[in-house]
Each structure stands twice: as C-alpha cells, then as structure tokens.
Amino acid sequence: MLNSKIPSGPLDQKWTEFKGxxxxxxxxxxxxxxxxxxxxxxxGASAASSxxxxxxxxxxxxxxDSPRRAHSIAAQGGINAAKNYQNDGDSVFxxxxxxxxxxxxxxxxANVHRLAEVSGNIIDQCVAAxxxxxxxxxxxxxxxxxxxxxxxxxxxAAGQTGQQLLIGAYQSLERQVALGNVTMYxxxxxxxxxxxxxxxxxxIARNLVTGKLERHFxxxxxxxxxxxxxxFYLSTNAMGSNVTAAWKAHLKGAFFGNPCxxxxxxTCIPVSGDHQSKLTLMSESLRNDGRIWVPKKxxxxxxxxxxxxxxxxxxxxxxxxxxxxxxxxxxxSRAAKERCDAGxxxxxxxQAVYLDYADAIHRYGKGEVNKRNLENVSEEEVIRLGKxxxxxxxxxxxxxxxKITGENPYEVPMRIYPAVHYTMGGLWVDxxxxxxxxxxxxxxxxxxxxxxxxxLGASALxxxxxDGYFVIPYTIGNYLADxxxxxxxxxxxxAFVEAEKEVxxxxxxxxxxxxKQSVESLHKRLGKIMWDKCGMARNEAxxxxxxxxIQALRKEFWSDLRIPGTIEExxxxxxKANRVAxxxxxxxxxxxxxxxxxxxxxxxFREESQTEEGEAKRNDDEFSYVAAWExxxxxxxxxxxxxxxxxxxxxxxxxxx
Amino acid sequence: xxSNTMNLTLKVWKQKNSQDTxxxxxxxxxxxxxxxxxLEMFDVLNEELIAEGKEPITFDHDCREGICxxxxxxxxxxxxxxWLANTTCQLHMRAYKDGDTIVVEPWRAxxxxxxxxxxxxxxxxxxxxxxxxxxxxxxxxAQDANNLPIEKQLADxxxxxxxxxxxxxxxxxxxxxxxMLFLSAKVSHLALLPQGEPERKIRVTNMLAQMDKEGFGAxxxxxxxxxxxxxxxxxxxxxxxxxxxLLAGLxxxx
Numbered sequence: 001m002l003n004s005k006i007p008s009g010p011l012d013q014k015w016t017e018f019k020g021x022x023x024x025x026x027x028x029x030x031x032x033x034x035x036x037x038x039x040x041x042x043x044g045a046s047a048a049s050s051x052x053x054x055x056x057x058x059x060x061x062x063x064x065d066s067p068r069r070a071h072s073i074a075a076q077g078g079i080n081a082a083k084n085y086q087n088d089g090d091s092v093f094x095x096x097x098x099x100x101x102x103x104x105x106x107x108x109x110a111n112v113h114r115l116a117e118v119s120g121n122i123i124d125q126c127v128a129a130x131x132x133x134x135x136x137x138x139x140x141x142x143x144x145x146x147x148x149x150x151x152x153x154x155x156x157a158a159g160q161t162g163q164q165l166l167i168g169a170y171q172s173l174e175r176q177v178a179l180g181n182v183t184m185y186x187x188x189x190x191x192x193x194x195x196x197x198x199x200x201x202x203x204i205a206r207n208l209v210t211g212k213l214e215r216h217f218x219x220x221x222x223x224x225x226x227x228x229x230x231x232f233y234l235s236t237n238a239m240g241s242n243v244t245a246a247w248k249a250h251l252k253g254a255f256f257g258n259p260c261x262x263x264x265x266x267t268c269i270p271v272s273g274d275h276q277s278k279l280t281l282m283s284e285s286l287r288n289d290g291r292i293w294v295p296k297k298x299x300x301x302x303x304x305x306x307x308x309x310x311x312x313x314x315x316x317x318x319x320x321x322x323x324x325x326x327x328x329x330x331x332x333s334r335a336a337k338e339r340c341d342a343g344x345x346x347x348x349x350x351q352a353v354y355l356d357y358a359d360a361i362h363r364y365g366k367g368e369v370n371k372r373n374l375e376n377v378s379e380e381e382v383i384r385l386g387k388x389x390x391x392x393x394x395x396x397x398x399x400x401x402x403k404i405t406g407e408n409p410y411e412v413p414m415r416i417y418p419a420v421h422y423t424m425g426g427l428w429v430d431x432x433x434x435x436x437x438x439x440x441x442x443x444x445x446x447x448x449x450x451x452x453x454x455x456l457g458a459s460a461l462x463x464x465x466x467d468g469y470f471v472i473p474y475t476i477g478n479y480l481a482d483x484x485x486x487x488x489x490x491x492x493x494x495a496f497v498e499a500e501k502e503v504x505x506x507x508x509x510x511x512x513x514x515x516k517q518s519v520e521s522l523h524k525r526l527g528k529i530m531w532d533k534c535g536m537a538r539n540e541a542x543x544x545x546x547x548x549x550i551q552a553l554r555k556e557f558w559s560d561l562r563i564p565g566t567i568e569e570x571x572x573x574x575x576k577a578n579r580v581a582x583x584x585x586x587x588x589x590x591x592x593x594x595x596x597x598x599x600x601x602x603x604x605f606r607e608e609s610q611t612e613e614g615e616a617k618r619n620d621d622e623f624s625y626v627a628a629w630e631x632x633x634x635x636x637x638x639x640x641x642x643x644x645x646x647x648x649x650x651x652x653x654x655x656x657x
Numbered sequence: 658x659x660s661n662t663m664n665l666t667l668k669v670w671k672q673k674n675s676q677d678t679x680x681x682x683x684x685x686x687x688x689x690x691x692x693x694x695x696l697e698m699f700d701v702l703n704e705e706l707i708a709e710g711k712e713p714i715t716f717d718h719d720c721r722e723g724i725c726x727x728x729x730x731x732x733x734x735x736x737x738x739x740w741l742a743n744t745t746c747q748l749h750m751r752a753y754k755d756g757d758t759i760v761v762e763p764w765r766a767x768x769x770x771x772x773x774x775x776x777x778x779x780x781x782x783x784x785x786x787x788x789x790x791x792x793x794x795x796x797x798x799a800q801d802a803n804n805l806p807i808e809k810q811l812a813d814x815x816x817x818x819x820x821x822x823x824x825x826x827x828x829x830x831x832x833x834x835x836x837m838l839f840l841s842a843k844v845s846h847l848a849l850l851p852q853g854e855p856e857r858k859i860r861v862t863n864m865l866a867q868m869d870k871e872g873f874g875a876x877x878x879x880x881x882x883x884x885x886x887x888x889x890x891x892x893x894x895x896x897x898x899x900x901x902x903l904l905a906g907l908x909x910x911x
Binding site: 046049050053064068069071073121124125129132133140141157158160162164171172238281400470516518564569570572 | 660673674690692693694696697700701704706707708710711712713715717718719720721722723724725726727740742743747749751772773776778779780782783786787788790791792793794795796797798799800801802803805806807808809812813815816819820822823846847850852853
C-alpha cells in the first residue's frame with residue numbers, strides 16, 4: 001500500500017541516481033503545465049520561484065497580506081549546511097548521521113541523506129540571491145553551533161536568519177510574479193482539494209477580503225503550509241499558522257504521518273497569565289554561550305544574583321557532560337520539566353529555569369581585553385566590553401526578552417521554559433515528496449519526512465529550502481512528464497462544483513450555529529487538553545481521557561459556537577473557526593497516534609517507556625516504523641506502517657553524556 | 658515581577674470596508690494586566706464584544722514577535738505606539754496607567770486603502786519589490802558561497818537595511834505618505850552587496866518609478882520615518898538611495 005519509492009543503490013548514490021534517470025519535461029510543455037502552491041514560507045516561496053524559473057505556470061496562495069509574512073520569517077538561530085568551512089570534521093555524512101540520531105532513528109535514511117547532500121547548495125543559492133549572512137573580518141561566512149552536534153555548521157544572520165532567508169526567497173518569488181510566471185493570491189485560504197479520477201487537480205480557496213469562494217485548477221498541487229503546533233493553542237507559531245490545508249488533504253485521502261511527533265522547544269519565555277495569546281522563543285543559539293541552571297535548594301525564593309555559584313545546579317552540564325547545554329531540544333526540555341516538577345523551578349510560577357549570560361559576558365570581556373591589548377582593566381570594564389560582544393551576537397533576542405518581561409537580561413538571568421515549537425509529523429510523502437494522493441505534494445514542515453521524532457536546531461530552514469529549491473524541481477517533472485497531454489480542466493467540472501458546495505455548506509453550518517462560545521475560548525480548551533495529556537509527557541490513561549474530552553469538545557464546538565458578522569466580508573472570527581474545527585479533529589488523531597506508539601522516542605515521551613535515568617527508551621522491535629494514518633470517516637482511521645530500514649546509521653540508544 | 662491591573666478608555670477607528678467612510682467608536686476595557694501585550698488587550702476586548710453580540714475589531718497581526726510586519730496600529734498619533742524601535746505586538750501594557758485614554762487608528766495613506774477597521778491593504782509594497790527588489794539569479798546558478806569574500810562592514814550594513822519588516826510605519830508617519838525609507842532599505846540591502854552590482858542602476862530607477870505610480874508621496878527628509886521604524890532603519894539609506902539614483906541617471910547608457 002505504501003510505496004516510499006526510495007531509489008535503489010548505495011545511500012550516497014540514491015539522489016544522483018534519481019536525478020540521472022527521472023523523467024524530464026521539455027520547456028514548451030512546461031509552459032502548458034499549471035502548478036498550485038499553497039503557502040509561501042521557505043518551502044512554498046522557494047518552490048514557487050524555482051518552478052516559475054523553470055517555466056511552469058504557477059499560482060501561489062497565502063493567507064497573510066503578503067507572502068513575505070509567512071511564519072518562516074520568525075526563525076531565529078540559523079540554517080545548517082555541511083560545508084565544513086570550519087575544518088572541524090564536518091561532512092555530508094556527519095550531517096546525515098547527526099540528523100538521523102537527533103531524530104531518534106525515526107526518519108527515512110534516504111531522505112535525510114539527500115537533505116545533507118543539498119545543504120551546501122542552499123547556502124550558495126542564498127548568498128547569490130543577496131542573503132546577508134554573518135561574516136568574519138576576512139569577509140568569509142561565519143558559523144556557530146547548535147544542539148545535538150559537535151561541529152560548527154550553522155550559518156546565521158544575527159537572530160533573524162529565517163527573516164533573511166525568507167526575504168531572499170520572497171524576492172525571487174516577486175521577480176517571477178513580475179515576469180508573469182507566478183500569479184500571487186494573498187489573503188486567500190485553501191479550504192479544499194479537488195480530486196478528479198484520483199488525482200489532485202485543483203483547490204477551493206476563500207478570498208478572505210470578500211469572503212467569496214474561488215476554484216483554481218492545477219496539474220499538480222503543492223502544500224507548503226507549515227506545521228500544526230497551534231493545536232496546543234499556546235505555541236511559538238504565528239497566530240494564523242494552521243493545519244487546514246494539510247487536514248483537508250488528509251480527509252481527501254492523503255495519509256498523515258507520525259502526527260504525535262511534536263517538538264517542545266526548551267528555551268521560551270514562560271507563560272505569564274491566562275491572557276497569554278502566544279509564546280515567544282528565545283533562540284537555541286543562546287545555548288551556545290548561556291548556561292542553564294536552577295537553585296540546588298527546592299523552592300529557593302532568593303533573587304538569582306543572590307544565589308552563590310556553589311548553590312546552583314547546572315543540571316544539563318551535570319547530566320550530559322559531553323554535550324552540556326547543547327543537548328538536543330527534546331532532552332533539554334524534559335530535563336527542565338524534571339527539575340521544575342521536582343520543585344526546583346524559579347520565578348513566580350515556579351515553571352521556569354534560568355538561562356544565564358554572566359559567564360559569557362565575562363569570558364567575552366576578557367577576550368576583548370586581550371584583543372585590544374588593554375592593561376589594568378577594571379572588572380566593570382571587562383563586563384562592559386563583554387556586554388558589547390553579547391549585544392552584537394544576540395542583541396535583538398535580548399531586546400525582545402526585555403520588551404516582553406520588563407527585565408534586563410544583561411543584568412539578571414533570563415527565565416525560560418519549554419513550549420510547543422515545531423511539528424515533525426505531517427502529511428506522509430514518498431521520496432519524491434508526493435503524498436498518497438497522486439499529484440498532491442507536500443513540502444517543508446507540513447510533511448513528515450526528515451526529522452524523525454525530534455528535529456535538530458537550524459534544520460527546519462534547511463529542509464524547507466531543500467524541498468523547494470533543490471528537490472521538487474526534479475521530482476515534480478517525474479510526474480508531470482506523464483501529464484503533458486492533459487489539458488487544463490475547466491473549473492465548471494462537476495468535481496469543482498461539488499467541492500465548492502461542500503466548502504460553502506460547511507461555512508454556512510458554522511455561521512448558523514449561533515451559540516454562545518467564542519472560537520478563542522474553545523481553542524484554548526483544546527490546547528489545555530493537548531498540553532496536559534499529549535504534551536511533554538504522555539501516558540495511556542491520559543491519552544484515552546484526552547480522546548474522550550476532545551470528542552466532547554468537538555460536539556460542543558459544533559453546537560455552541562458563536563461567530564459574529566457575515567460570510568461575504570473580511571471576518572477573522574470565521575477564518576479562525578474554520579481552522580479550529582480542523583485542529584479539534586487533528587487533536588484526536590494525535591492522541592490516537594501517541595497512544596498507539598507505546599515507546600518513547602525523541603519528542604514523544606511515553607512515561608511507561610523510560611530508562612532508569614529517565615531518558616526516552618525506544619522499542620525498535622515493535623515501533624521502527626512511520627505511522628501513516630488513513631482517514632476512514634468520523635473518528636476512524638486505519639494505520640499503515642512504513643518500516644524504517646537503517647542500512648548505514650545503525651540504531652543505538654541515543655546518548656549525549 | 659509584580660502584576661497590576663488598569664481600566665482604560667479606547668477610541669478605535671471602525672470602518673466596515675473600503676467604501677465606508679468610517680468613524681471612531683469608544684470602548685471601556687477593565688482589569689487589564691500590565692503584563693499583557695497591546696494586542697492581548699485587544700483580544701480581551703474582542704472576546705467581550707463577541708459575548709455581547711457585537712462586532713469585534715479587525716486588525717492585522719500574525720507572529721506577535723515583532724518580525725512578520727503584519728501588525729499596524731496608529732496609536733495616539735504614532736505608528737506602533739509610544740515605545741522606541743518597537744512593533745504594536747511587542748508593545749506591552751506597562752506603557753500605560755489606570756485611567757488612560759488611547760486612540761487607535763489604521764495606517765493612513767492613499768496607497769494603503771483600509772480593508773476593514775484597522776486593517777489596510779499594503780500590496781503596493783509587494784509591487785515595488787516586483788519592480789526590481791531582487792537579484793536575478795535562478796536556482797542552481799550559484800558558485801560556492803565563500804568564493805566571493807565580502808567586507809564585514811558592508812555585509813553588516815546590508816543586513817541592517819535588510820532587517821526592514823515591510824510594516825509600513827514609515828509611510829504612516831510621513832506627512833507626505835512617502836515610502837522612501839522602505840524603498841531605500843531594499844535598494845541599500847542589495848546595492849551594498851557585490852551580488853547586487855549588475856542590476857544596480859535599473860533597480861533604483863524602476864523601484865522609484867513604481868513608488869510614484871502607487872501614489873506614495875515624495876520624500877522631504879523630515880526623518881519622521883526613521884523615528885518610528887521598529888527596526889531602526891537609518892535615514893542614511895535614503896541618502897544612499899539618492900546617490901544610487903543620481904549615479905544611475907548620470908552614467909546611464911540609454
């Protein structure tokens with residue numbers, strides 16, 4: 001049933017082999033083929049520009065007012081590439097291996113190796129397109145480290161790497177718009193896939209300004225619509241980030257892969273109250289220099305600067321001496337939760353740990369003293385110099401922290417706590433990024449493919465751009481080469497009419513509930529169920545409860561929701577209702593998947609499956625597979641298993657000690 | 658951290674659609690925590706309005722981290738409100754005290770027509786980028802990234818200009834509704850890099866022409882844009898743009 005279409009041959013030859021033999025479409029035929037792209041983040045914008053350059057007729061859609069605002073823009077820390085510019089032992093193999101291991105042996109080897117292979121091309125392409133990465137004084141590119149690796153392979157632009165990469169891809173996209181190869185539809189939301197004879201042939205989209213539904217034909221449809229972290233209500237995702245495009249595809253036959261694999265990021269600004277609408281990440285790059293600690297004494301109410309060195313527990317350095325503060329995200333998050341649950345948490349909520357820059361400021365200050373040949377320098381001067389260096393590296397992050405909390409992180413340690421950040425799960429795709437529906441592709445965070453059960457830092461940007469710039473331009477030809485005789489299907493085809501009617505009916509149903517509760521309040525309740533029972537730690541009883549609670553919430557949603565305003569106007573409450581309705585259905589599937597996977601791996605921690613030291617314990621004999629769920633009707637799914645074969649990176653107990 | 662609450666009066670611009678003339682509406686909000694963000698205060702108000710069966714206030718917002726550039730409120734006569742180098746979403750209620758009255762309007766500019774309430778149409782910015790705000794390099798054409806060293810200072814200056822989030826506060830602050838700071842940030846970002854060199858002349862010429870076509874006003878160098886820019890895009894960029902434009906005109910082969 002599941003054919004992952006992995007090319008044969010040795011791992012490091014598969015992609016070359018594929019490229020050498022895949023079908024091509026000649027330029028004259030490309031001009032006749034139309035491609036729909038939903039979402040304009042790194043994956044969508046890079047795919048739209050690259051396919052436009054190749055000569056395909058592209059239509060790109062985003063719900064934001066401009067493609068430049070897609071949430072890739074908020075990625076902070078960096079993008080990985082196996083350039084080995086630092087001469088520190090990096091290679092394509094190392095990046096491949098780190099990613100497989102970081103993902104706790106739940107990703108497909110062939111996909112991850114391809115990702116590592118093209119990683120260097122991404123940096124080349126971005127620099128050529130004018131992305132101003134950080135540079136050294138010699139004019140060459142600068143690197144830093146991220147979690148789960150022992151080399152420096154992360155390229156960055158201060159704490160705004162995602163912004164700079166997206167602006168690069170956006171500019172290329174706008175160039176194609178100017179050339180007439182791409183038509184851009186902003187403030188449009190995809191609300192259904194149109195299938196004809198088993199193949200994806202278009203979408204139904206809603207113009208969010210007028211509220212009108214539109215039909216769009218495409219020979220192929222690409223979903224680049226991002227992750228679904230907002231199912232938890234509070235996450236580091238943008239307010240508008242949603243699962244709707246992927247979920248509609250799922251209901252129309254695309255399998256959902258590993259839905260329960262969620263990344264909880266260890267360094268976020270803690271929740272301050274019930275009014276909280278979203279959470280803000282403090283980049284993992286801060287763990288390059290910052291040290292994480294809690295007091296050694298439980299319920300210590302002293303201010304952090306009053307706690308002497310010997311009474312601090314640098315628990316990551318203590319538990320994981322080899323990787324220290326740079327352990328992968330899942331490990332760091334669980335360790336923070338463990339300390340807080342045990343009563344060592346700090347701040348008013350006690351749900352926080354310290355991220356401290358005092359050491360780094362001192363170290364950098366000393367470095368400057370050396371560099372500038374200064375003598376008889378006072379301690380204050382060292383600190384002042386050190387703060388300058390830290391400001392250059394992390395200034396925007398420190399400013400953001402101060403704006404949100406009102407505290408100055410140059411003077412007092414930051415308080416941080418884990419928060420939902422990324423979803424490794426997503427639509428199941430084969431090696432060519434095609435879902436289980438013919439002609440329907442899924443790229444970037446929206447697919448399940450490369451990060452297994454835990455994503456390493458600075459790898460999301462890499463995957464989004466790999467998929468869009470360097471994978472889909474090759475793989476889509478392999479499908480479209482057989483479609484050159486297919487003429488554009490008029491959108492009065494019954495399949496379009498029917499799909500539009502379904503969408504219209506659902507919107508009418510939503511508007512006519514006329515109940516009492518707002519979308520926001522119901523979304524918050526879904527988030528609480530998910531966070532409490534399908535969050536950082538999960539167990540069988542909790543997951544079973546969660547499923548019952550979510551089903552009840554769904555009934556409440558469809559019987560007591562209140563949406564103000566009308567359909568044919570700009571109506572953000574209706575937009576949210578459409579999205580939350582899908583999140584509720586997804587939440588149930590996530591719990592089902594978490595319940596089925598009776599092992600711990602990466603970000604998925606089943607309390608029943610842990611080592612004596614409290615580390616995640618995999619069960620390779622039973623669960624070395626991708627769980628691909630097929631929708632079978634309300635509350636019903638069928639599980640398909642894609643076995644994972646590790647020919648090169650042999651699974652071992654992951655250790656960062 | 659201590660948490661205090663306050664009661665406020667809000668005067669907010671309401672406008673049904675681009676045809677409607679629009680008007681101010683007054684709202685009272687109670688028990689607002691000083692730890693809330695400005696937009697979370699609007700969330701609270703909107704939830705109350707929905708509960709009362711009234712129309713909530715429409716506004717643009719997305720990342721709420723000050724980077725996507727969606728949020729765009731003109732607060733007490735200042736784009737993005739009272740804090741320096743800040744976006745509306747990062748403004749926190751610590752900035753206000755109990756009993757304050759706050760006036761909130763959309764960006765005002767002919768080139769940014771109101772869609773509804775506080776939400777405006779900024780697609781004119783996208784069209785300015787389409788006129789030349791890019792480097793023409795198709796995917797696959799790149800050489801090794803380190804083959805072309807770039808002086809650190811140039812790269813840093815280019816990055817500082819590229820930090821523009823395209824929010825439009827510069828236009829909203831300008832008495833002429835000029836988009837010069839936005840435009841100059843993009844021209845500088847690309848002109849400072851060797852990769853941007855081949856299209857340097859045509860880029861500045863075409864982008865300026867597009868800005869005029871969109872109905873943005875002329876720049877008179879008052880610096881109101883720089884003062885409100887959330888990313889502190891410098892006025893120096895405008896001088897650089899003028900230099901680029903002059904150079905393009907003087908050395909044109911056409």
